Amino acid sequence: MVSHTRSASLAATLALAGALGACGPSADRYELLRPDAGPPDPSVLDKDAGAVNVIEDDPLEDWDMTDAGPLSGVFALEVEAHANVIIDLDWRQLYRVRILQHGHTLRVKTQLCRIGLPSVEGIAELTIPLALEMLLRAKPLEVEGDFLSDAAAVGATFDHPPFLNVVGAALDDPSADPLPTKDSPSTAVDEDDDGHTGVTLAASTLTCNTPQELYVALRGGMTLAGTVQDLDTLVGAADPRLDQSILGYSDPCLDAAVSIPVTILGDNTFTARRTSAALDVNDNGNVTCGEIVVAAPKLFGAFWGPAK
Amino acid sequence: MKRSRAWSGALAAFAAAGTTAGASHAGTEDSYGLGPTDMALGGSVAARPGTAAATYWNPAGLSPGGETPPDPEGFGELSLAFVHAHPLVWASRADGSAVPLAVEPPDTRQVVLGSRFDLLGRWGVPGLHVGLVFEVPATDIFRWSIHPDEAVQWLFLSDRSQHVGIHVAAGYRIVPWLSLGLGLTTLFDVETNTTGTVTKVTSVVDPETGASSLDVQALLGEEVRVFGRFAPNAGVLVTPVEELRIGATYRARTYVDDWGSTRIQGAPVAGDLGYVHHYAHYFRPHELTLAVAARPHPSVWLSADVTYARWSEGLTTSHAALGPGRFGDTFSPAVGVSWRPAAALELMAGYEYAPSPFDNFGGPTNLLDASSHVASFGGRVDLPPAYDTRAWVGWAFRTTFYEARAEEKDPRRFASDLAVLTNPGYPGYRYGGAVPAASLEVGVQW
Numbered sequence: 001m002v003s004h005t006r007s008a009s010l011a012a013t014l015a016l017a018g019a020l021g022a023c024g025p026s027a028d029r030y031e032l033l034r035p036d037a038g039p040p041d042p043s044v045l046d047k048d049a050g051a052v053n054v055i056e057d058d059p060l061e062d063w064d065m066t067d068a069g070p071l072s073g074v075f076a077l078e079v080e081a082h083a084n085v086i087i088d089l090d091w092r093q094l095y096r097v098r099i100l101q102h103g104h105t106l107r108v109k110t111q112l113c114r115i116g117l118p119s120v121e122g123i124a125e126l127t128i129p130l131a132l133e134m135l136l137r138a139k140p141l142e143v144e145g146d147f148l149s150d151a152a153a154v155g156a157t158f159d160h161p162p163f164l165n166v167v168g169a170a171l172d173d174p175s176a177d178p179l180p181t182k183d184s185p186s187t188a189v190d191e192d193d194d195g196h197t198g199v200t201l202a203a204s205t206l207t208c209n210t211p212q213e214l215y216v217a218l219r220g221g222m223t224l225a226g227t228v229q230d231l232d233t234l235v236g237a238a239d240p241r242l243d244q245s246i247l248g249y250s251d252p253c254l255d256a257a258v259s260i261p262v263t264i265l266g267d268n269t270f271t272a273r274r275t276s277a278a279l280d281v282n283d284n285g286n287v288t289c290g291e292i293v294v295a296a297p298k299l300f301g302a303f304w305g306p307a308k
Numbered sequence: 309m310k311r312s313r314a315w316s317g318a319l320a321a322f323a324a325a326g327t328t329a330g331a332s333h334a335g336t337e338d339s340y341g342l343g344p345t346d347m348a349l350g351g352s353v354a355a356r357p358g359t360a361a362a363t364y365w366n367p368a369g370l371s372p373g374g375e376t377p378p379d380p381e382g383f384g385e386l387s388l389a390f391v392h393a394h395p396l397v398w399a400s401r402a403d404g405s406a407v408p409l410a411v412e413p414p415d416t417r418q419v420v421l422g423s424r425f426d427l428l429g430r431w432g433v434p435g436l437h438v439g440l441v442f443e444v445p446a447t448d449i450f451r452w453s454i455h456p457d458e459a460v461q462w463l464f465l466s467d468r469s470q471h472v473g474i475h476v477a478a479g480y481r482i483v484p485w486l487s488l489g490l491g492l493t494t495l496f497d498v499e500t501n502t503t504g505t506v507t508k509v510t511s512v513v514d515p516e517t518g519a520s521s522l523d524v525q526a527l528l529g530e531e532v533r534v535f536g537r538f539a540p541n542a543g544v545l546v547t548p549v550e551e552l553r554i555g556a557t558y559r560a561r562t563y564v565d566d567w568g569s570t571r572i573q574g575a576p577v578a579g580d581l582g583y584v585h586h587y588a589h590y591f592r593p594h595e596l597t598l599a600v601a602a603r604p605h606p607s608v609w610l611s612a613d614v615t616y617a618r619w620s621e622g623l624t625t626s627h628a629a630l631g632p633g634r635f636g637d638t639f640s641p642a643v644g645v646s647w648r649p650a651a652a653l654e655l656m657a658g659y660e661y662a663p664s665p666f667d668n669f670g671g672p673t674n675l676l677d678a679s680s681h682v683a684s685f686g687g688r689v690d691l692p693p694a695y696d697t698r699a700w701v702g703w704a705f706r707t708t709f710y711e712a713r714a715e716e717k718d719p720r721r722f723a724s725d726l727a728v729l730t731n732p733g734y735p736g737y738r739y740g741g742a743v744p745a746a747s748l749e750v751g752v753q754w
Contacts, residue, residue: 023637025667030633032720040725088511120511120522206581302516 052130055281055290056137061098061109069101070231071153076279076292077110077272078300079222079238082265085124092116092303093222093240094296096289097272103151110163111140112220113289114296116303117201124205124257126214131192132167132199137289139165153228158236164221167191168198168247179217179245188217188247198247208253219243224270232274240264273299336391336470337364338592342420342441343389344704344747348686349644350658352613354599355555356644357487357545360387360422363439363477366543366557366597367489370424370479371437373547379437379753381429387751389420389702390446395465397710397741399676407737410459411466416745417446418470427478435481439491445470452566454587457624460732463666463675465743466625471564471590472496477541489543493562495590497535500568504528506575526572537562539592551603558596563623564589588623593665607648615640619665624675634673638665642682652692656704657685670718674733678713678740682706686747702749712740 045052065072077095082088094114100107114133117126128136141163150156164175170189171177180188180198188197201214219241226236246258275287279295296304341347342361349356357369358378372378379385395413400406424439445451453466477491508525539562546554566589571582594617601611622635629635642660649655660682666675686704716736722728 023639024663025636025665025669026633027667027669028633029636030669030671030721031631033723034720037719037722037725040719040722040728042729044724044726045729090513123522206575 053290053293054130054134055294056288057282057284058286058288059284060286063098063100063107065100067102069103069151069153071099071101071106071148071228074098074275074287075234075272076275076287076295076299077234077270078296079240079268079270081238081240081268083242084263084265085260088265089120090303091119092300094292094300094304096287096292101148101153104146104148105144106147106158107142107144108147108160109140109142110160111289112136112165113292114304115220125203127202129192129200129202131194132201135167135192135199136165139167141165148228154230156228158224158226158228158234160222160224162221162223162239162241164219164241166217166219168215168217169219169245174219175221179219179243180247181245182247185247196248198245203249203254203257205254205257207256208251212254213250214246214254214258215248217245217247222270226270234270234272236270238268238270240268271300336416336418336443337473337475338595339464339708340391340393340416340418340706340745341704341747342443342475343387343391343422343749344686344702345656345688345749347391347706347745347747348656348658348684348702348704349611349646350642350660350682350684350706351615352599352611352642352644352658352660354543354557354597354613355545355553355601356599356609356611356646357553360385360424360439360441362479362489363422363424363441363475363491364493364541364559366545366555366599367439367477367491367541368479368487368543368545368557369555370439370477370489371435371481371487372479372545372553373481373484373487374550375484379426381434382426383429383753384425385423385751385753387420387422387749389422389747389749391416391418391420391745391747393743393745395462395741395743397462397465397676397739397743399460399737399739401737402735407460407733407739410455410461411453413462413465414451414470416470418443419446420749422751435487437479439475439477439479441473441475443471443473443475445472452587452589452625454625457626457628457630457673457675458732460674460737461676463624463677479543479545485547487545487547489545491541491543493539493541493559495537495539495562495564497537497565498568499533499535500566500585501531502528502568502570503530504570504572506572524575537565553601555599555601556597557599559592559594561592561594561618561621563591586627587625588627589625591623593621594618609644609646611644613642613644615642617665622665624673630673634669634671635666638663652690654688654690655685656687657683658706659683662708664713668715668733669721670716671721672727672731674715674731676713676739678710680711681709683709697752697754699750699752702747702751704747706745706747708743708745710740710742712738714738 075097077097079093081091083091096111096113098109115128119125147159148156166174168191169180169187190197192199194200196215198215198217203212203214221241223239226234229235279287279291281291345359346353346361354366357372362369393416421442427436427438455461474494477489479487479489481487504526506526510523512523539560541559543557566587569584573580575581595615597613597615599613603609617638619635620637640662644658646656663679664677666677684706688700688702691699717734719728
């Protein structure tokens with residue numbers, strides 16, 4: 001009887017111990033979503049240009065600087081504009097402007113470096129992906145004319161003729177032809193080469209749980225009219241133009257957001273500040289768009305991030 | 309012969325408890341006990357009757373057997389206990405920097421009011437005893453902290469650190485060697501429905517950064533309904549000889565179900581907005597405890613418990629079941645010893661090994677938990693009888709020592725590289741720590 005009881009106790013102990021060893025969380029039962037995935041590719045974080053920046057190694061334009069006037073040089077230019085997207089919002093643009101002055105005549109090359117699109121944090125935020133930003137930087141506009149009222153420059157008026165950029169569409173007359181639409185996409189072009197018609201904007205809205213994409217055609221431009229405050233600073237009024245056409249989106253959660261009209265409001269201003277050699281991060285003798293983006297907080301304030 | 313068989317069973321149970329691993333990690337009852345006695349004994353109390361806490365641990369223990377039942381006929385008992393725990397935990401990156409937590413583990417401060425009494429003894433029906441335990445936070449009545457499961461947070465030290473609970477049970481001594489018990493644990497579900505209409509929206513531009521934000525005014529209405537949620541427990545206590553008690557308890561799965569909806573009309577950009585929420589607070593799985601207590605010496609009791617907890621059905625605070633793998637069933641062994649060096653003094657000590665029921669395994673969740681060793685001790689002093697009453701003071705200290713655990717994110721468990729790189733826990737971290745706790749109780753029996 002005693003022997004039988006001991007055997008039963010031992011068996012119970014061993015069975016219990018065996019059962020216990022088989023319990024608890026189990027990595028084997030936790031299904032792998034991507035069994036072949038390796039270390040994550042950090043470049044996927046670069047999709048949002050707001051988080052990254054590319055400093056180009058482009059040399060300074062090979063312009064003849066003989067008898068160049070005192071206003072000649074590379075300027076960083078910020079446009080502060082106002083728009084209405086149901087409510088009034090601020091949006092800003094950052095340009096690189098190369099000026100060559102001969103008397104009243106200015107040769108001006110304007111390059112769009114970065115756009116801070118109208119956004120309301122936590123409600124609707126639009127950002128320009130890096131691919132689109134590099135596309136915009138690669139489309140500089142160059143004009144030449146008697147844009148300066150006084151050859152002495154300081155105190156002179158500065159009138160820059162309208163300049164225009166179209167992305168996501170190939171138009172015969174960029175300033176007048178209608179942008180392609182979802183229903184009439186014949187002139188739309190996958191210009192950022194990401195497989196989606198038009199160019200891609202990153203969109204985060206309250207109506208979407210995850211970041212989404214908008215596929216658009218954009219026509220943006222500006223007319224500047226100001227004065228030369230001193231040889232390092234130009235200030236004045238800006239008259240921005242922004243046309244957009246939504247060609248598609250990655251998720252129907254953007255349906256409500258895309259139907260909201262964007263209206264450019266008045267009272268928009270620009271400030272241009274001469275760049276110095278200290279901003280030439282890669283020391284190649286040229287201050288490029290990427291370097292202006294780096295310097296923007298110091299030049300124009302906290303809208304562009306913390307000053308470094 | 310009878311004694312030999314009893315000791316063989318007791319030794320087998322002790323051996324099982326010493327050689328196995330498991331976990332019990334439910335609400336504050338499991339973590340800190342319902343008073344100093346169960347805290348001091350490491351939760352090894354399912355075969356140890358005699359306190360109001362038996363209402364939860366084993367309702368059969370409300371009316372223990374034996375040739376000489378310990379409680380007089382017609383007795384009544386009241387106790388008031390205070391439980392305090394203070395987490396001292398850490399989570400750090402490989403470079404030693406602290407991992408920001410979504411919520412810092414708060415202290416637990418619970419007040420536990422206990423009672424047990426002989427229901428019908430005065431009317432000639434002995435052996436039917438009732439237990440009531442009401443536990444309530446000493447500070448906030450309830451405190452919920454809800455974050456996505458991806459946020460780095462302690463699984464059992466944030467949302468579950470304190471709550472309201474009512475435990476009611478009855479134990480009946482059928483024959484001197486057999487007692488049975490049935491009880492109910494009551495928690496409170498909440499339905500919250502919020503409706504609102506946006507009345508005014510003003511855009512505000514930060515003068516320093518230029519960033520836009522919205523100042524939204526809205527009329528809000530809220531409807532809240534509270535429901536009782538009942539979870540049964542049942543127990544059996546066998547007393548084959550005076551020196552041996554064998555107990556078994558089942559506690560049913562329960563949690564606070566918190567659900568509802570929010571609907572806001574006239575929101576800018578989106579028009580009408582709405583969402584449905586569903587949370588689970590204080591989840592406790594089905595639990596089954598087997599226990600044995602033995603008295604090898606007239607002044608010494610030894611006990612061993614092992615608790616099976618069906619954590620594979622576990623829910624996170626976000627009401628997510630997570631699927632197979634991360635939650636797993638556990639067995640948690642506990643042992644306790646008590647010694648009465650004098651008639652009015654009882655000293656107690658206990659140990660519990662609580663394997664973690666959860667592991668992130670490199671996946672998107674960042675819920676921190678680790679297996680733990682729990683050591684405890686305490687005592688109880690019986691005060692001199694007065695006015696036909698017996699009063700006592702009890703105390704206990706207990707510390708949970710978490711084993712340090714490492715978490716390293718595994719890209720194979722994520723839907724995309726972007727999801728890996730933006731996970732709050734990426735690339736990984738280590739964590740651990742301890743949770744010291746104490747309990748003080750006063751009680752009186754008449």
